[in-house]
Amino acid sequence: MYIDLHSHSVSSDDSRATVEQYVKWVQVLRDKRGCTIDGFVLTEHRKFDFDKDYSQLAAEYNVLIMKASELDTRCGHVLVYGVNEGLAKDIDLGDVKMDARELIKAARHHGAIAVPAHPGRFGIGLVDYMDQGETFADLNIVERLNGGSRAGENERADTLCRDHSYLGTGGSDAHLASHLGTCMTSFPTDIKNERQLVDALLAGDFTPVWLKDIQQNN
Amino acid sequence: MPDQNGPFFEDVDLGDEIGPIELVATDDNVVNFCELWGNPMPNRFTSQEIAEKSGLFGPIVPGVMSMAIMSQALTDWAGPESLKDLDLVFRQPVPHNKPLLVSATITDTREEDGKNLIECDVLMMGEAGERYVGGTAIIALPSNRGQ
Numbered sequence: 483m484y485i486d487l488h489s490h491s492v493s494s495d496d497s498r499a500t501v502e503q504y505v506k507w508v509q510v511l512r513d514k515r516g517c518t519i520d521g522f523v524l525t526e527h528r529k530f531d532f533d534k535d536y537s538q539l540a541a542e543y544n545v546l547i548m549k550a551s552e553l554d555t556r557c558g559h560v561l562v563y564g565v566n567e568g569l570a571k572d573i574d575l576g577d578v579k580m581d582a583r584e585l586i587k588a589a590r591h592h593g594a595i596a597v598p599a600h601p602g603r604f605g606i607g608l609v610d611y612m613d614q615g616e617t618f619a620d621l622n623i624v625e626r627l628n629g630g631s632r633a634g635e636n637e638r639a640d641t642l643c644r645d646h647s648y649l650g651t652g653g654s655d656a657h658l659a660s661h662l663g664t665c666m667t668s669f670p671t672d673i674k675n676e677r678q679l680v681d682a683l684l685a686g687d688f689t690p691v692w693l694k695d696i697q698q699n700n
Numbered sequence: 701m702p703d704q705n706g707p708f709f710e711d712v713d714l715g716d717e718i719g720p721i722e723l724v725a726t727d728d729n730v731v732n733f734c735e736l737w738g739n740p741m742p743n744r745f746t747s748q749e750i751a752e753k754s755g756l757f758g759p760i761v762p763g764v765m766s767m768a769i770m771s772q773a774l775t776d777w778a779g780p781e782s783l784k785d786l787d788l789v790f791r792q793p794v795p796h797n798k799p800l801l802v803s804a805t806i807t808d809t810r811e812e813d814g815k816n817l818i819e820c821d822v823l824m825m826g827e828a829g830e831r832y833v834g835g836t837a838i839i840a841l842p843s844n845r846g847q
Binding site for chain 1: 713714715787789791805807808819821823826828829830831834835836
């Protein structure tokens with residue numbers, strides 16, 4: 483399965499894409515560009531949309547739509563998959579100065595998983611914080627491919643993964659409909675919901691991919 | 701019927717791309733814009749010193765000028781008075797004297813209240829992939845039905 487693990491709808495203040503526009507764009511990718519994209523994860527900034535249900539839209543367009551969060555920490559942005567009421571009770575999702583290590587621990591405690599986003603981003607990525615001496619003993623996975631990265635930033639994430647034996651995901655970081663799917667994560671297993679996504683990430687069997695590379699291979 | 705040099709509604713499809721159009725906002729361009737705009741100079745758009753005091757790397761392109769540049773890219777393609785809505789997010793400061801790539805991608809087409817509308821994602825990027833300004837636009841196109 484190819485799933486875009488990082489996207490933002492208008493529920494995030496800096497996005498202009500509706501979820502309806504995203505599912506329509508998935509049809510463009512599939513029908514006009516011959517791409518395979520099975521689903522995407524809405525990783526809204528500093529929140530989790532407990533009240534939103536996209537199951538009808540997902541069924542109508544045959545697209546897997548999952549929900550997650552992108553939270554701000556003192557050491558950069560962190561994607562959290564498998565967010566639930568327990569985690570939201572323990573962690574203030576809107577706290578922009580939370581400790582990334584505490585978030586990683588709390589996520590695991592509540593059956594979720596935390597993945598630092600765009601770690602190679604200049605100035606605000608995990609790489610810069612680790613260069614300053616920050617350490618993250620409980621970290622296993624980072625976002626290796628980010629569709630919004632500038633030149634050199636994904637390469638820094640590559641180096642980070644190599645140096646620390648981290649596994650890497652891929653996500654577009656789309657804030658506009660037409661950016662969805664530019665980077666994705668390939669899973670060999672079938673994933674139907676957030677719980678299974680967390681399990682698949684914990685299993686460690688996945689690969690980050692560029693859409694353009696999948697197109698070439700189709 | 702007015703002259704139609706731009707596309708007809710029936711000519712465009714989801715996923716079609718406009719551009720990228722490459723241009724540079726030079727120091728002189730920005731000064732001229734500020735004069736027309738009526739923004740007193742020097743300011744953070746024209747002065748290195750004032751820009752640095754504002755925490756910027758240097759003078760930047762005014763947001764309203766970036767909007768004008770992106771609007772023009774769309775109206776050059778679709779024709780004057782075609783642009784009905786432009787909703788932008790300013791993600792990073794736009795630098796002077798560096799290549800700016802403006803592009804749009806058609807994400808939806810619809811007929812509404814007798815108008816033929818297309819919705820686009822519109823983006824201003826830098827050479828290294830910086831996403832300076834992004835958002836959506838709604839453009840009305842003429843139809844060629846009945847011709």
